[in-house]
Amino acid sequence: MAVIVQCISSIQELVSLASEAASNIRTVASFVYEDEIMKKAELSLQEPMRITKIESMKYGIIQGISLCLWNIAHAVALWYTTVLVQRKQASFENSIRSYQIFSLTVPSITELWTLIPMVMSAITILNPAFDILDRETQIVPDEPKATSDCWLVGRIEFQGVNFNYPSRPEITILDGFNLVIEPGQRVALVGPSGAGKSSVLALILRFYDPHRGTVLVDNKDIRDYNLRWLRRQIGLVQQEPILFNTSIRDNISYGSEESSETEIIQAAMDANIHEFISGLPEGYGTVVGDKGGQLSGGQKQRIAIARTLLKRPDILLLDEATSALDGESERVVMTSLGAKEWNNRGERSSNITSITVAHRLSTVINADMIVVMEKGKVAETGDHQTLISADDGVYSRLFHLQSNMKD
Numbered sequence: 001m002a003v004i005v006q007c008i009s010s011i012q013e014l015v016s017l018a019s020e021a022a023s024n025i026r027t028v029a030s031f032v033y034e035d036e037i038m039k040k041a042e043l044s045l046q047e048p049m050r051i052t053k054i055e056s057m058k059y060g061i062i063q064g065i066s067l068c069l070w071n072i073a074h075a076v077a078l079w080y081t082t083v084l085v086q087r088k089q090a091s092f093e094n095s096i097r098s099y100q101i102f103s104l105t106v107p108s109i110t111e112l113w114t115l116i117p118m119v120m121s122a123i124t125i126l127n128p129a130f131d132i133l134d135r136e137t138q139i140v141p142d143e144p145k146a147t148s149d150c151w152l153v154g155r156i157e158f159q160g161v162n163f164n165y166p167s168r169p170e171i172t173i174l175d176g177f178n179l180v181i182e183p184g185q186r187v188a189l190v191g192p193s194g195a196g197k198s199s200v201l202a203l204i205l206r207f208y209d210p211h212r213g214t215v216l217v218d219n220k221d222i223r224d225y226n227l228r229w230l231r232r233q234i235g236l237v238q239q240e241p242i243l244f245n246t247s248i249r250d251n252i253s254y255g256s257e258e259s260s261e262t263e264i265i266q267a268a269m270d271a272n273i274h275e276f277i278s279g280l281p282e283g284y285g286t287v288v289g290d291k292g293g294q295l296s297g298g299q300k301q302r303i304a305i306a307r308t309l310l311k312r313p314d315i316l317l318l319d320e321a322t323s324a325l326d327g328e329s330e331r332v333v334m335t336s337l338g339a340k341e342w343n344n345r346g347e348r349s350s351n352i353t354s355i356t357v358a359h360r361l362s363t364v365i366n367a368d369m370i371v372v373m374e375k376g377k378v379a380e381t382g383d384h385q386t387l388i389s390a391d392d393g394v395y396s397r398l399f400h401l402q403s404n405m406k407d
């Protein structure tokens, strides 16, 4: 059984290698790595080939032996039938009847025997799938009793949150993390790479639950909300937006299919991408290609922002979402995001709460509050002016470093 598992894992390795190489073909080609990929593919096929050869031989031998045994049994049965008839110990009629039953049933039994290895392989292949299906999720996505009938003002609070990823329990990502974000605040999370900024966003979206401490939204433990409903109130735009191989219109209205053309255009305008789309021969009907391959990084990001704005979230999370935009374009997008109120929905009178994770500090100077993170903790908070005036502060140091690099 172990050999079958090994064979399957080698084939899975090959499939993932091939799909990874195909979807990253530009990187592969630019590093002239095609031959290496082929070598790796051949290498990963060697073991399944060796196993398949041995298994085929075993199967052939079993088949041969069973066929041989069947023919011998056939001959013995025929011979014994003749003997019984000659000795008048059985009538000819009964002997033929018994022989017929024997010759019809025995091949089926032999056939069953040869099927056993195939059945065992099928069970081995299916077992991991059943294990996944049987796995109980710790975060219930659709708890009917959980809160889902309100709208959010967008106050977020982290109370003494300790967090580590389940795959690396020994590494503490957030360590006694405390933060209060008031409704409508535009907050920027900054700090060195690996400080835990994106992990903060992951906890707000409840991709994970904290190990210790509480995340509160509108003063209520995030675990008391219906998860699907909560995620519908939150908009997330990531650095690498996922676009589908369909029209720009469908990509923007993804998840908000009921939106009108006017609303789609307004979202595109807010994301500063309407002008570009209008200039295309097929406008909003332009198909963007596989993973948005026919668009630039900045255009993809702006379409993703438009898609999120159309969702009209109460809380907006931007994880390096404007990193591919030029300064002017970024300024326009950030200004329009800052002014979002959704008051045309008649439900909000204040701005939406937004949390932006950014490396380029020039993009966060207008934030209401800048949170500087270091090693899973809040190192400093304040607005740009306050933080820049603390000469020995982390923010001040990072800001001057980035300004000097530009000069």
Ligand SMILES: Nc1ncnc2c1ncn2[C@@H]1O[C@H](COP(=O)(O)OP(=O)(O)OP(=O)(O)O)[C@@H](O)[C@H]1O
Residues within 6 Å of the ligand: 165, 167, 168, 173, 191, 192, 193, 194, 195, 196, 197, 198, 199, 200, 357
């Ligand atoms: N899914 C995951 N499983 C295990 N560890 C992870 C996972 N995602 C992130 N990490 C680890 O958690 C730590 C914090 O990552 P996080 O992405 O939150 O940092 P960050 O401050 O946003 O970094 P960056 O600015 O480089 O994006 C890192 O050390 C990272 O390796």
